[in-house]
Amino acid sequence: MNLKAESIQRFSLFGSRVSRDARRLTSIIAAAVALTNLPMLAQVDEPLTLPPREFRPADQLYSSQRQLTFLRLPGTAPDYILGPGDLIKIQVVDFQVGDQTLRISASGQVSLPYLGLIDAANVTAEELENRIAESLMEKKLLKEPEVLVFVQEYMSKPIYILGEVDRAGQYTMTQQLYLMDAILLAGGLDLTAADRAFLHRRQLSALPLSEPQLAGSPSLQKPDDVEVIEVNLRPLKEGGMVTPNPLMRTGDVLFIPEERVDIFYIIGDVNSAGMFQIPVGEHLLASRGIAMAGGPTQTAKMSQGILVRYNSKGDREEHPVDFAAILEGRQPDLEIRPDDIIFIPGSRVKTLGYGMLNIVPRLATRTVVF
Numbered sequence: 001m002n003l004k005a006e007s008i009q010r011f012s013l014f015g016s017r018v019s020r021d022a023r024r025l026t027s028i029i030a031a032a033v034a035l036t037n038l039p040m041l042a043q044v045d046e047p048l049t050l051p052p053r054e055f056r057p058a059d060q061l062y063s064s065q066r067q068l069t070f071l072r073l074p075g076t077a078p079d080y081i082l083g084p085g086d087l088i089k090i091q092v093v094d095f096q097v098g099d100q101t102l103r104i105s106a107s108g109q110v111s112l113p114y115l116g117l118i119d120a121a122n123v124t125a126e127e128l129e130n131r132i133a134e135s136l137m138e139k140k141l142l143k144e145p146e147v148l149v150f151v152q153e154y155m156s157k158p159i160y161i162l163g164e165v166d167r168a169g170q171y172t173m174t175q176q177l178y179l180m181d182a183i184l185l186a187g188g189l190d191l192t193a194a195d196r197a198f199l200h201r202r203q204l205s206a207l208p209l210s211e212p213q214l215a216g217s218p219s220l221q222k223p224d225d226v227e228v229i230e231v232n233l234r235p236l237k238e239g240g241m242v243t244p245n246p247l248m249r250t251g252d253v254l255f256i257p258e259e260r261v262d263i264f265y266i267i268g269d270v271n272s273a274g275m276f277q278i279p280v281g282e283h284l285l286a287s288r289g290i291a292m293a294g295g296p297t298q299t300a301k302m303s304q305g306i307l308v309r310y311n312s313k314g315d316r317e318e319h320p321v322d323f324a325a326i327l328e329g330r331q332p333d334l335e336i337r338p339d340d341i342i343f344i345p346g347s348r349v350k351t352l353g354y355g356m357l358n359i360v361p362r363l364a365t366r367t368v369v370f
Helices: 002-036 038-044 067-071 124-140 180-187 286-292 324-326 350-356
Strands: 086-093 100-103 109-112 114-120 147-154 158-161 169-174 196-202 226-232 255-258 263-268 274-277 304-311 316-321 342-344
Touching: 038 147, 086 124, 100 109, 109 286, 124 147, 180 255, 226 263, 263 286, 286 324, 286 342
Parallel strands: 158 255, 263 342
Antiparallel strands: 086 100, 086 147, 109 114, 158 169, 196 226, 196 255, 263 274, 304 316, 304 342
């Protein structure tokens, strides 16, 4: 009995001690949480301050209230000029006549109920809205008409981009386009594009141009009703702007001809053997061509070079050339022609090089190596 009572007494003391420790730990945790949240609790009583905002009247944000209309028209430029063939939707707010979807006629007019014929060509959508609103007020149909004009289809301003571009074809101008914009609209220039293009600007009454006329130079004879503008594309290829860069007009035809890429080959003991382009309009000499290939290696036998050339009949001709004498100035330099093959033998690749002379094709894929 005494042992049992002593055990009960010890267990009670242990339980009371654990309870006191638990209460103490709870108090410590509560105090820590209170201290942690003290800055947050202190901010509750602080007034909420917002950065000041400037409010301006609508007439200060926009030069005209009508410009708000175009902010609700995705893909429509405020300065687009309507023309024959365009499909437009005319909406008059709180008017008994519903929405009207009309195509501008060849004479540049649309017919509206209660108003009759309205001139809709050679004006912007905003100007047409104002014109219809003025007619409604003149006829006393509405006091303060709210008119909205939506362009559904752009058909009045086609341009044609032909030749060496990524996506040649017909395009419709929905806003002002410069010639460079038109080229980018067609996907940009191809690698085979020439350094100059021809912009043919004709009247609506002019007959369609033939392919020789499209590819012709401005110096050639041309119809009286067609103006041909020669455009230099070289700056565009070098990251600059085309010159000139005129505004495109309705019916313009931009033709970018293909430029034949003249190539030659250098194989054998040179640092960068391969296929290279002959610069347009330049006479390329053999010494410069070897330099384009990185120059000869240490094992190259320049005095035992071979020039493979095809004559006008397509026959293959091989000519021994002392390229060492050419580089040293002891012999005159020779001009490289399209499809020439220059072989520089060496101790390691002499046999292989002679074999390569028989497998290099006469005409290669137009891959440009600079």
